[in-house]
Amino acid sequence: MMLLLRLAVRNARRNTVRTLLTALTVTFGTAVLTVAMAWITGVFGDVLGTAADAAGHVRVVDPDFASREQMNPLYEHVTGVAARAEAIAAMPGVSDVAPRIMTGVSVSVGDEIGEVFALAMGAPKAYYERRMRFDEHLVEGSIFPGQSPKEIVLGATVAKRAGVKIGDDIVLFGQTQDGSMSPLRGPLVGIVHTGTAAIDQGAFVLLERMMYMADIDDAATEILVFGEDRDDAPALAATVSAAPELNGLTVQAWTHREPWSGMLAIADVVRGILVAIVVFITALGVWNTMMMSVMERTSEIGVMRSMGLSRMGAVFLFVSEAGGIAVLGGLLGVAIGGAAARYLEVVGVTLGEATTAQFPSDIPMKATLYADMRPDIAMTAFLLALLMAAIGSALPSLRAASIAPVEAMRTGRR
Amino acid sequence: MSLVSVVNAVKTYGTGEAAVHALRGVSIEIEPAEFTVISGPSGSGKSTLLNLIGCLDVPDGGTVRIEGRDVNGLDGSSLAALRAARIGFIFQSFNLIPVLTALENVELALQLAGAPAAGRREKCAETLTAVGLGGLLDRRPNQLSGGQQQRVAVARALVKQPALVIADEPTANLDSTSGTAVLDLMRDMNAARGVTFLFSTHDPKVMERARRVVTLTDGQITADEFRT
Numbered sequence: 001m002m003l004l005l006r007l008a009v010r011n012a013r014r015n016t017v018r019t020l021l022t023a024l025t026v027t028f029g030t031a032v033l034t035v036a037m038a039w040i041t042g043v044f045g046d047v048l049g050t051a052a053d054a055a056g057h058v059r060v061v062d063p064d065f066a067s068r069e070q071m072n073p074l075y076e077h078v079t080g081v082a083a084r085a086e087a088i089a090a091m092p093g094v095s096d097v098a099p100r101i102m103t104g105v106s107v108s109v110g111d112e113i114g115e116v117f118a119l120a121m122g123a124p125k126a127y128y129e130r131r132m133r134f135d136e137h138l139v140e141g142s143i144f145p146g147q148s149p150k151e152i153v154l155g156a157t158v159a160k161r162a163g164v165k166i167g168d169d170i171v172l173f174g175q176t177q178d179g180s181m182s183p184l185r186g187p188l189v190g191i192v193h194t195g196t197a198a199i200d201q202g203a204f205v206l207l208e209r210m211m212y213m214a215d216i217d218d219a220a221t222e223i224l225v226f227g228e229d230r231d232d233a234p235a236l237a238a239t240v241s242a243a244p245e246l247n248g249l250t251v252q253a254w255t256h257r258e259p260w261s262g263m264l265a266i267a268d269v270v271r272g273i274l275v276a277i278v279v280f281i282t283a284l285g286v287w288n289t290m291m292m293s294v295m296e297r298t299s300e301i302g303v304m305r306s307m308g309l310s311r312m313g314a315v316f317l318f319v320s321e322a323g324g325i326a327v328l329g330g331l332l333g334v335a336i337g338g339a340a341a342r343y344l345e346v347v348g349v350t351l352g353e354a355t356t357a358q359f360p361s362d363i364p365m366k367a368t369l370y371a372d373m374r375p376d377i378a379m380t381a382f383l384l385a386l387l388m389a390a391i392g393s394a395l396p397s398l399r400a401a402s403i404a405p406v407e408a409m410r411t412g413r414r
Numbered sequence: 415m416s417l418v419s420v421v422n423a424v425k426t427y428g429t430g431e432a433a434v435h436a437l438r439g440v441s442i443e444i445e446p447a448e449f450t451v452i453s454g455p456s457g458s459g460k461s462t463l464l465n466l467i468g469c470l471d472v473p474d475g476g477t478v479r480i481e482g483r484d485v486n487g488l489d490g491s492s493l494a495a496l497r498a499a500r501i502g503f504i505f506q507s508f509n510l511i512p513v514l515t516a517l518e519n520v521e522l523a524l525q526l527a528g529a530p531a532a533g534r535r536e537k538c539a540e541t542l543t544a545v546g547l548g549g550l551l552d553r554r555p556n557q558l559s560g561g562q563q564q565r566v567a568v569a570r571a572l573v574k575q576p577a578l579v580i581a582d583e584p585t586a587n588l589d590s591t592s593g594t595a596v597l598d599l600m601r602d603m604n605a606a607r608g609v610t611f612l613f614s615t616h617d618p619k620v621m622e623r624a625r626r627v628v629t630l631t632d633g634q635i636t637a638d639e640f641r642t
Binding site for chain 1: 465468470471490491493494495497498499503505507509511512513514518521522523525526527531570
């Protein structure tokens with residue numbers, strides 16, 4: 001076995017230029033895969049992570065609200081939220097519960113109806129702090145300091161468009177659950193800039209104020225439930241849905257809600273297509289080299305077959321050679337790709353808020369996108385490099401194995 | 415029991431009008447320690463007969479037995495195992511593995527024969543020394559002359575102590591001096607170790623030294639001469 005391995009290594013060194021070119025093909029393919037997978041993981045992970053944190057790992061809503069969510073029917077709310085939230089918070093695996101109401105408003109200073117529109121949100125202060133991480137994104141003022149229950153926090157984009165400053169008396173014109181105009185007045189206490197267009201175009205108040213504006217008492221359109229890990233959302237949803245307090249309500253894990261479920265599927269498809277294309281193209285390069293090697297060495301293989309080399313031995317010889325090239329190219333590719341991905345992880349690519357503002361408001365796309373280079377991506381890319389070699393050397397190896405021992409006699413006379 | 419027993423072997427390549435009848439009912443017995451030449455013009459069936467006896471191919475009809483074992487019913491891996499253990503080959507073009515040293519080329523044959531690693535290299539070195547290449551163990555084929563390469567090929571064939579060595583035109587690519595030296599070497603091995611050699615050749619020098627010359631013509635044995 002060792003001698004065959006040594007032979008495979010030396011065979012790889014016979015035509016150094018060709019072997020190096022093949023290794024570089026694998027290097028390029030592996031590097032592209034590393035960067036692409038880190039990029040996809042980073043961008044989709046960031047969007048989905050922000051979304052899951054903002055929209056709840058699990059959400060409890062009225063079934064009619066769920067079916068007509070695009071219309072945002074405030075009258076299809078969940079009643080008795082305080083008691084229900086308390087019951088949910090006591091369940092195993094639940095780390096946070098936040099009732100929430102969202103609705104469209106215009107923003108103005110004074111009594112005039114403003115021309116700046118925003119998505120208004122009413123939720124507990126803890127939700128803004130722990131889930132929206134407003135304290136990390138505060139650019140001015142503070143987050144609901146508690147001097148008044150009427151305090152308002154604005155996203156930076158809205159604040160800029162409305163031309164307001166900290167301390168201004170802000171009016172949010174929204175509507176009640178039955179569609180009547182309903183203003184909400186309060187002091188602007190903080191401005192946040194998250195880099196996510198959907199949030200920077202928002203207006204934020206405490207839950208009780210939003211109940212007041214919507215004219216619903218002890219109710220919310222959604223109850224957001226959080227566990228320790230957003231990836232465990234389906235299991236958490238199963239736990240929560242079993243609660244008798246939630247009978248008749250719809251319980252959804254974020255992974256099963258649109259647009260996130262669609263985005264998860266898209267991420268998988270994009271990743272799959274990319275991997276398939278790169279692996280296929282790189283495998284073609286490996287295939288070309290190995291096929292040439294087999295054709296050049298027909299005589300030698302015939303001789304070894306006549307000496308007793310089995311078909312599997314012939315396959316082993318060429319797969320080992322391709323495997324060696326793949327290990328070399330794969331390691332180099334992971335190193336180069338990993339460095340590039342790390343750069344994208346630190347520096348990122350800035351699309352600009354004007355660009356990200358074009359995305360639908362429920363997709364929290366940040367202005368600067370970052371890769372997420374993780375050890376499992378490096379490992380996956382390296383394993384894919386081996387897969388490229390396996391695919392690329394499969395047919396040539398079988399061709400080598402099919403060389404009859406009698407070739408030794410035939411070619412031995414040349 | 416004969417070392418090799420071929421009975422009424424038939425081999426045909428192609429079909430219909432394009433069919434080539436390479437062997438037409440050949441029968442031959444080869445005893446241990448023979449030094450036998452198969453001669454005949456090109457296309458007479460020499461190589462086909464060697465392929466059958468070397469277990470590189472199987473006949474379309476008739477039987478081939480090696481040490482009493484019928485090879486017709488053996489599958490590819492069993493034939494490979496039989497070749498690896500009992501048959502050595504020497505080719506006209508030497509056919510050494512160019513990236514392996516002389517020692518490694520010989521060792522490869524032992525490894526393929528399933529010999530244990532312990533003592534393998536020493537055995538190969540001894541065999542190479544026996545064929546006069548004791549000082550050239552680490553040379554690669556391109557660093558050896560044609561005669562030296564063929565000596566490595568002889569060592570490669572002999573190292574596993576086969577029952578039979580098949581040599582296909584072993585002197586055809588060598589100059590007269592080297593050819594004679596290689597032939598002397600094989601003759602010595604035959605005499606000293608009792609190894610059975612079966613040649614195919616046109617070389618009169620080889621035929622002069624053979625103890626038996628079998629002549630094939632159009633796929634049939636037309637002469638079988640034993641010499642003393």
